[in-house]
Amino acid sequence: MPTDIEIARAATLQPIAAIAAKAGIPVEALSPYGKFIAKIDPHALPDSGDKPDGKLILVTAISPTPAGEGKTTTTVGLGDGLSRIGKRAMIALREPSLGPSFGMKGGAAGGGYAQVVPMEQINLHFTGDFHAITSAHNLLAAMIDNHIYWGNGLDLDTRHVALRRVMDMNDRALRQVVSSLGGPGNGFPREDGFDITVASEVMAIFCLAQGAADLEARLGRIVVGRTRDKRLVSAADIKATGAMSVLLKDALMPNLVQTLEGTPAFVHGGPFANIAHGCNSVIATQTALKLADYVVTEAGFGADLGAEKFFDIKCRKAGLKPAAAVVVATVRALKMHGGVARDALGREDLKALEAGLSNLARHIVNIRKFGVPPIVAINHFAGDTAAEHALIHHFCRNHLGVETVICRHWAEGGAGAEELARKVAALADDDEADFTPLYPTSMPLRQKLETIAREIYGAGGVSVDPKLEARFAELEAAGFGELPVCVAKTQYSFAADPTLRGAPSGHIVPLRELRLSAGAGFVVAICGDIMTMPGLPREPAAERIHIDAQGYIEGLF
The missing domain is CATH 3.10.410.10 (Formyltetrahydrofolate synthetase, domain 3)
Known part of the structure; x- marks a missing residue:
């Protein structure tokens, strides 16, 4: 089996204008970034007329383990599977962060024959959205310190500046710093720190804003600190929001790419689900729903994080009504939840698998608390056994009342997810979903x-x-x-x-x-001990990344 990057490089990509036409996007709405990437101006899209919004399908997962689950790969495979069975489908994903790409996780564009491409560009600087978000955030930080330096007319209490700086890289040395050393000309020394860009409130605003006016209004409401008499000071008070909006103007347009099989995909925004709300942009999702009959999106990490925030934050704020949820699991990860060490996961162990199914069960129960019907996708690995698959099927059917589908999209592309696509489409079309957030806004x-x-x-x-x-x-x-x-x-x-x-x-x-x-x-x-600025692992992926003699990037995937 070739590697992910070998598969991606061997693919024949369609021009981005052809992918846009397939999605119903006219050429005048495109701002191309080379041959295979484009920004989309939602205001230039034709009126969808009487077409109802498409069905929104969430892909989530069990609690992640080093054994792997393949949530993004399944999202891509399901989108391709829906296209193969004749459905008008689009995919809506988050953009990868450079922190994990050069740290531990690696790229985030899917894998095997279920990828969004061009893979290298998506996993690196892409269209520069993250740099724009970083710049807008740090402009606000600079303007706060500049305001203090030039007399502090707002009487901002320098002991309680709430805004930390950000960068899109893992760097534990920047978690806690002292800034403005070197004398009065450099400002007033104070304790400060950095978060990773994906944890920035500007990133969250970018992903939840429903347009340019909403973006600027939300940026203005950022609380940057308080005065000595405890009055809150906002970014609007610092007069930073206009310039921040200018930096984000182009970034706010969704990025259009394609899967290996030519299914249109929006890849836009990228907050982490363990330290932020973990979903792609509302603008990309809403645009996809106007264009397609089925939109497959994902939320980060396990359903206790990404899915809960997708439901309680993104769907609540944007008025989205998810029609179905796919919970991704692997036999290997379930055995790890059952106590098997990583080096022993290749051996059949039905007892450990049964114990690990408790994790899957809780996620299924949790999804139903939001009124969304779930289905389980078992992401197939070559070492899986028929007995292990049978145990999962039996448990899910008899104890949880939920269907399971064995998926082979990693090795077979959309063909390996056709059964999942048919069952997900049927589940979404049944209109069983009665989405309700977990708690009311009035709750303390x-x-x-x-x-x-x-x-x-x-x-x-x-x-x-x-x-x-x-x-x-x-x-x-x-x-x-x-x-x-x-x-x-x-x-x-x-x-x-x-x-x-x-x-x-x-x-x-x-x-x-x-x-x-x-x-x-x-x-x-x-x-707990969660950090909003991660550190690099003992052997970061960056140690293996290089450019070979032919000019190809190696080690990123």
């Missing part, structure tokens, strides 16, 4: 966090120290009590402890910090 913030912890994570509760209790009260008093809660925690477990696999119950979720994202429209609850 602390109770929202408790509800997520108990209902989604199976926790016994949340531990909150007195200072954070006061922070809840402060946010409520300031008028932010109606906002949803975005939990930042480890992706590897339902608990805040990444070593607890399977479906732990009764654990306590430790709340470490509360951050207000007033522009994005949610409150971030940072739990």
Whole structure:
């Protein structure tokens, strides 16, 4: 079997204008970035007339393990499968971050014969959206410090500047820094720090904004700090929002690419689901729904993170009504949740597999709490056995009342996902979905966090120290009590402890910090040891990435 990059390089790509025409996008709406990538101006699209919006299908997964689940690969395979059975389908994905690409995870454009292409460009600088977001965020940071330097007319308390700088790379040395050293000409020294760009509130705003006017209004609501008498200071007060919007103007247009089989795909925005809301842009999703009959999108990491935030934040804010959810699992990952070591995953172990199915079961139960019908996609690996597949089928049918489909899209492309495509289309067309968020906006913030912890994570509760209790009260008093809660925690477990696999119950979720994202429209609850600026692993992928004698990039995939 050739490698992912060998498959991508061997593919014959269609000109992006042909992909756009297939999606119903006229050439005047295209701003090409070379032969195979284009920005799309949603305002230049023809009126869809009486066409109803397409069916929105979420692809999510069990809690991730080093054994792999293949959520993005399944999203691409399902999109291609829908196209193969004659459905008008589009895919809506997030853009990869350079942090994971050069760190541990590698590229995020799918794999095998289920990829979005051109793979190298997508996984690297692509159309520059992340650089625009980084620049807009750091412009605001620079204007805050400049305002303080030139007299601090707003009386901003320099001990309580809330905005950290960002960069799109993993760098643990920048988590906590002291800025403005070197004398009065460099400003006033203070403690500061960096987050990764995907954790930026500007990224969240970019992905939740429904147009340029909404983007600028949301940017203006970013709370950058407070005065000495505790009045909140916003980006609008700093007079930064116009310039920030200018930097984001072109980036806000969705990026159109294609799969290996020519299915149109929007790849736009990229917040992480373990530290942000983990979904692609609302503009890309809404545009795809206007164009296609079925739109397949994904939300990051397991359903306890990405799917919960997709439902409670993105769908709630944008008025989206998902029709079905695909929960991706692999035999290998399920065995790992059942206690098998990584080096022993190639051996059949039905006892461990049965134990690991508890993780899948909880995710299925959780999806149904939102009124969305689920189906299970088993991403096939060559080492899987018939007995292992039979055990999963039996458990899901008899204990969960949910269908399972063995998928071979990695090796066979859309042909390997045709059965999944037929069943997902039928599930979506049945109109069984009755989407409802997990909690009402009127619920107090602390109770929202408790509800997520108990209902989604199976926790016994949340531990909150007195200072954070006061922070809840402060946010409520300031008028932010109606906002949803975005939990930042480890992706590897339902608990805040990444070593607890399977479906732990009764654990306590430790709340470490509360951050207000007033522009994005949610409150971030940072739990456990999760970091908003990741570090590189012991042997980062960057050590293996290079350009060969022929000018090809090697080691990225």
